[in-house]
Every structure is written in C-alpha cells, then in structure tokens.
Amino acid sequence: MQNPQEIGHGYENSSEKLTLPSGEKLHWHFKADNVHDFTWAADPEYKHDILNMENGIALHFLYKKNLDPQYLENWQKLQGKTAELIQYFSKHIGPYPYPQYSVIQGGDGGMEYAMCTLITGKRKWGSLFGVTAHELAHTWFQFLLATNETKHPWMDEGFTTYISNKAENEILKENKVNPQDGSYRHYYYVVGSGVEEPLTTHADRYHTNMAYSMASYSKGNLFLSQLEYIIGKENVAKTLLKYYEDFAFKHPTPNDIKRTAEKVSGVHLDWYLNEWTQTTHTIDYGIKSVDGTKITLERIGKMPMPIDLSVTYEDGTEEMFVIPLRMMRGNKPTNATLLEDWTFAHPTYTFNTDKKVSSVTIDPSKLMADIELKNNTYTTLK
Template sequence: MRKIYFLGLSLIVLTACKVTKDTVFVAKETYWQQHVDYTMDIDVDVKKHQYKGKQTLVYTNNSPDDLKKVFYHLYFNAFQPGSQMDVRSLNIKDPDKRVRDRISKLKPSEIGYIKVNSLKQNGVVVSHETVGTILEVVLNQPIKSGETVTLEMNFDAQVPVQIRRSGRNNKEGVALSMAQWYPKLAEYDFQGWHTPPYIAREFQGVWGDFDVTIHIDKNYTVGGSGNLQNPQEIGHGYQDDSKEINLPTGDKLTWNFKAPNVHDFMWAADPEYKHDVLKMENGIDLHFLYKKNLEEVYLKNWKELQPKVAELMTYFSENVGQYPYKQYSVIQGGDGGMEYAMATLISGKRKFGSLFGVTAHEMAHTWFQFLLASNESLHPWMDEGFTSYISNQAENEILKENKKNPHAGSYKGYRAIVAKGYEETLTTHADRYHTNKAYGTASYSKGNIFLSQLEYIIGKENVENGLKKYFIDFSFKHPTPNDIKRSMEKVSNIHLDWYLNEWTQTLHTIDYGVKSVNGKTITLERIGQMPMPMDVAVAYVDGSTESFNIPLRMMRGSKPTTSIVLKDWGWAMPTYSFTVSKTVKSVTIDKSGLMADINLTNNVFEVK
C-alpha cells in the first residue's frame, strides 16, 4: 500500500507540474479585449438643440465568459437637476468652478438627455432600463464567448447647456461641442463590467470602427473624429479644389465620417467656424476649426499655433510611437481642454503660450489614453500623468524653454499637498477622491513624477526607450499599471515592483538626509518610509568633486551612469556609510532634483 501511495503521489506531482507549465504557456496567449463596430445616423435640429439617432452595433464577445447583460453609458443624463453629478458638485469641498450649482438650476429646455426608444438584439426586442447615466440591458440570449451579435437602437437626445466637456453654446459662443453624445457600450474586460455613473471624471471604451452620419443645417461647419468620406458633397474647406464640388439641394448637408480602430467619437459644429488645413509631409492632415469672429490677437495665435502642432505631431511620434491615423483636428469648443479620438476640443480665447500649452497636453493624450487606452476611471494617473510628462518635455524642446527640470511644477504641487495632509493614493477611483485638488495632484502631478522620477532610478535613456516599448507592446490595447512597469523593467533590466507599489499604492514619502560627515566617512539616513537609490555629489576641500550612485538592493541592478557605483543599500537599513579618499567640503543628495524628496533641507551638508 505504501508503494502504491507514493506512486500515486508522484503521478499527482508530475501531473501538477505539467498543468502548471501548460497554464503558464497558455497565459502568454490569453490577453483579450472586446470589439464593437458602430454605425450611427443622426438628424440634428439646431434650433431645439435636439437630435434623433439610429445606432447599429456589431459586438464581438472575445472574453471567455458568456454575457447575459450589456450596459451602455448615457452621459448626457448627468446634466439634469438631482443627478449624481449635480449632487456631488453641490457637496464636494472644492467644486469645479465650471459646474458648481449650475446643473441644479437647469430648465427642462436646458438639460441634457438620451432617451432610448427601442433596442433589439439580432432583430428581437430586448428589455432595458435607464438608471441615471447607465442603460441596463437584459439580453434575450446570452452572448456566448466568441460570438458576435447585432444591437439596434433608436434614441432621442437633447444637448445640454455647456457645463462640463460637452454641450451647446459654450462661453465662447461655439454652438455644439458634441462629446459623450451617443449611447456608448460599456467596457467588459478581465475585471468585469466597467459601469461607473458619470459624475465628473473620464472614460473607458471598447475598441472598434465608427461610421457616423450627421444631418445638420448646411451653414454649419463640422469637425471631429474620423475621416470625412464625402468632401466633394460638403465643401466647408474639406473639398479637393482640383475636383468638382457637387453640393446637394436642401437646407441640410449629410456628413459621413469614418474612424477606424478607436474607442470614442467626438464632433463639433458651428456656423462661424473658420477651417484651416495644414498638410504634413508624412501625409497627415491637420485641421483647425475656430471662430472666425475672434479678436485679432486670438486669430493671430491660432495661425501661429498651426506649424507648432505639426512639430508636436512629429515630437510625439518620434518619442512615443508613430501616429497611425490620416488626420488630427484641433477644434475650438468645450470648456477648457479635452482629448478625443483623432481630435481635441479646447477653449480658443487664449494667449499664445496658453493656447500652445493646452494643445500640447490634449494632443499628447492621443498617445496616453487613446492609443494606450488605460482606464481613466481606475488609473487616471496613467493618462494625465504620462501626458503631462511628455507634453512638458515637448514644450521645453519646441518652445526652447531650456528648463533643467520641465516637471518642477509637479514636484511643487505634490510636496504642497503632502504638507497639507490632503494626499490620497493613486489607487483611488477617479470619482472617489475627497477633493478635486487631491484628484488633480494625484493624477497630474504624482502621475507625471512617476515617469520623471524613473529617470532618476533607471536613467533617462531607459525611460525614453521604455515608453517606446510600452507603445509597441500595448498600443490599441488596454494597458494596466503593471504593463508600464514591465516595459520599463525589460529595457532597463532593473526590478521595479517595489517602485510601483510604494509610489502608487501607498502614501509613503521619500525623505533622505546626510546624517554626518566624520573625517572621510559619509553617513546617509533614510527618514521617510519609501526607499530609493541614491545619487550623491561630494565636493572636496581641494576643489575637486566626485559623484556616487548607491543602488537600492531591491532593484537588482543599477542605472547607466558615469558616477562611481557603490555597494547597494538594503531598504531595511536606516543608515548607509561610505568612505571617500579626500577631505570633504560638502555632500549633496540628488542634484538633478528628480527625486521627490519631501524635505530638501537635509539633502545638503556643509562641513564646517
């Protein structure tokens, strides 16, 4: 019996090993994401600010699960008195100045809504219920894994008064800023359904192709996502002047746009848009739509912006990854700046520096959230922070600002919120931050520092190459925080699990100091909870200097450096000492300023 028992145990162990090996192999092939193709046809009544829509979705379930329900976002429903967006704005400590109590005061003719009149699954009516900004759909038949279904919808909608991102008649007089305007299928991924109510923050979408037809008064110029399919029937600056224009009769024009492989679609329209086109040598068309009745100083700024946008397109393509679409549009509209597929909405009455800055930031979002489609609700620091990082770099180079640290503002903002005790972890859902200030600092500043501080840890060249690898591996996908970490690890051969954990999942702070200099022995101390490698500059009495790099032991390596690399420092050790060969005059920790040390007063030690 004993022999049989051990034989059985051996078989179990061997079988377990085989299953584990096969499972690991399969795991390499198990990334999946859903796919949806949109065909939409809308008829706009510009006087009533309403439109009727027909939508056909072809939805492919690439998940391993059978889906018994689907969900849609009905974003315009947020702009109604008593909505969660309204109530949140009335109760948060520091409400967005653009929102405040404005939703609570909207009249019935001013609210936004999307009303679903009918919905069919493969031609058969399905049950559905609207709950705030979410449409819940109980399917007649589950969508099995690997199956494709057709969902057909008729809906009515009203464009709200411009309050946040989308709407009508914004403060600069743009008639229609049409973002979040259609019933948008919610994302389903390895975490399940993503159905947060529309309260304040940003978005997540399913990759697919959009075919959008818009019927609107013929004096309105339209721009946005996608490529116009019928320019010779439209004019408005889209036509090929070498070919005949064939404008239809009637009061409306029919615009047909197609946007391939995107996860959202935005458009804007105004009867007073001026439309300029700049054709880049690489074949990309840059479209600029802005109010022709702007003051002369603003018109001049919009003209000066255009070649700079071409420089931005080149910079981002070279430093992250090649822009894959045929056009990009910069459009006056919205309430500040907001990114969308192949286009951005920005307010247009700005000094040139501000106009360039907002365009650089929103355009950079094309890479960080649209092509690298991280979840903006769960990980806003990955899109706002990374966008801030690359747009700061671009501005510094294109405008020749020559800043030693173009991210200094983010460090200042981060240190300020830590000092006030308002900081919350980067794992906080975008809508759940206690204050808007905490959200902004976490997402923009601390997210930016995630990358700029990596320059300090693994070296600038490794960060540059890591971003390019991240783009190659995860463009047109939905990357997670672990994915950016792995991209950086693969190019640097440095372990970064500790960094992702400490910086994004805790409130641990960095504080290192020079504890003492005794003769030629220098002692450093870790005061804060977050460990880091050390760059130390030593000045000697004879006027010479030396630089030292002390890797963190958990890194299992060190960055490329011309400094003298010393023995690594285990994080549990509160102090670290090393001996130099000359008489010391001063010791400085991190001359680059890229480490987010919250107390800089103890980073320099002058020997007296």
C-alpha cells in the same frame, strides 16, 4: 468624410452656403478606424485652415472668424507648432497612425477626443500652445494605449503631462533644466496639505478634486520623471518607445509599464510601483553626519530610493557616487563611483571616501521627490 459628392460639396468648401428644399435634410457620413470615442463640431462662423504635413497627415484648424486679432494670430501661429508636436510625440512615443487631426475652438477648457481636441479660443499664446500640446499628447496615452481612465487615471493624465512638458520645453525652446518642476511643486504642496490619497484610488472615489488632480497629473508625471533618476534618462526614453510598441491598442495596466521599464533597464521595479502608486509614503533622505572621510546618510521617510551623491573634497575636487537600493538588483548606467547597495531595512548607511570631505549633496538633479530638501546638503565647518 464618406459622401462629399452626395452632398454636393467637398467639406473643404465649407464656407459655401447650401440651400435645401424645405423639409429635406443632409446626411453626412463619417468613418474612423480604431477609435473608441468621437466628437463632432460645426459652426457657420468657423474659419477652416488645413496644414498638410509631409508625412501625409492633414491638420485641421477650426476657429471663429470673429476672434480678436491677437487671438487669431495665435491660432495661425499654432498650426506649424501642432505639426512639430505630432512629430515630437511620434518620435518619442510612437508613430501617429491616423490620417488627420483637428484642433477645434469649442468646449469649456481643453478636452481630448479621437483625432481632435476641443479647446476654448480666447487664449494667450502660451496657454493655447500648452493646452493643445497636452490634449494632443492624450492621443497616445488615452487613445492609442488607452489605459483604464477610472482605475488608473495617472497612467493617462500623468504620462500625458510628462511628455507634453518635455515637448513644450523643446519646441518653445524654454531651456528649463527640469520641465517637470511644476509637477514636483504641486506634489510637495499637496503632501504638505495632508490630503494626499494613493494613485490606486478609483478616479470617482477621491475625497477632494485637489487629491485627484495632484495624484493623476502630477504624481503620475513624477512616476516617469523620477524613474529617470532610478533607471536613467535614456532608459526611460526607451521604455516609452517599447511601451507603445508592445501595448498600443491593448489597454495596458500599471504592471505593464513597470515590466517594460524592467525589461529595458534590467532593474527590478516592483518596490517602486508599489510604494509610489499604492501608498502615500514619502521620500526623505538626509545627511546624518560627516567626519573627515566618513559619510553617514539616513532614510527618514518611509519610501526607499537609490541615492545619487555629489561629494566635494577639501582639495576642491568633486566625486559622484551612486548607492543602489538592494531591491533594485541592479543600477542605472552611470559614470559615478558605484557603492555597495543599501538595504531597505537599515535606516542609516555609512561609507568612507579617499579624501577629506568638504560638502555633500544628495541628488543634485532634484529628480527624486524628496519632501525635505534642507537635510540634503551638508557643508563641514571650516
């Protein structure tokens, strides 16, 4: 706000009624640096709260005075939590560079804009918090990194979903083992329904909304979530920080997030970007046979992946194995026993353990989006 004096009122005193001689109009001047979009809201029925964060960022909350008490309470509870969200995203992606952010009751759902969101007001607590978390996270992916929304919607909606689910899990202390499990379920459901389209589809050219939303929100989220399985959780965390550092205000493309992850991890990921975003190939690995100390795995799906394997022996001890994919030319940091890499062209892979095997599980973390989990575990008959 550039001219509060001229108008005769500080905008913080918005409750005061202003009377003008008839025919005269007020001119409010606003200025914002480094934004590619704006929105503006006004309503005489708004209650306007301001929370000044320690780091100098002012959070504004504009919501209707006449909301039911249950909703008013949620809007008040949201204020401190929004500050926690800004801190979470600033720490895990990069610093919030603007002087303020406004959460405004308005619109028809939840929508991201520069330095503000419009969100409908009559929401239960979990929904008000969750949607605010999502729209605020867009500040980083849609405004600061600003990828092309029509060409690569998954880089915005997907990464936004990834980080806001993680933030929600931590701030609301939900303690979910996998905060992205809803996106995995969504992915499996749409793959099963047969309408999936590749992530490279132009946003306006998907045949169904279901295929668009699954690709953009869920499969885009899984790009990062599954990357944790491929290069390790810590490397994905470093990748996001470097991605912001190198590409904020520069409109990165899919190759840029891939190159960033490669530089951080030392693992080649061309195969991953290609398969996951340009095809609808699915992942299905299975345990083909277990015979004493000999384990044979098979790749049933078209998409190749590295394999984490948990083996329990007849003596009750357990051992973890990692089988990198040859195309990776490397592997994630691991304490597991590292086996020889698996080439894409071979549908099966056999190795021997030191002790007699009692049971085998492929990817106990379930971060790999294997569409058929039944063949991922094997127990020898006693």
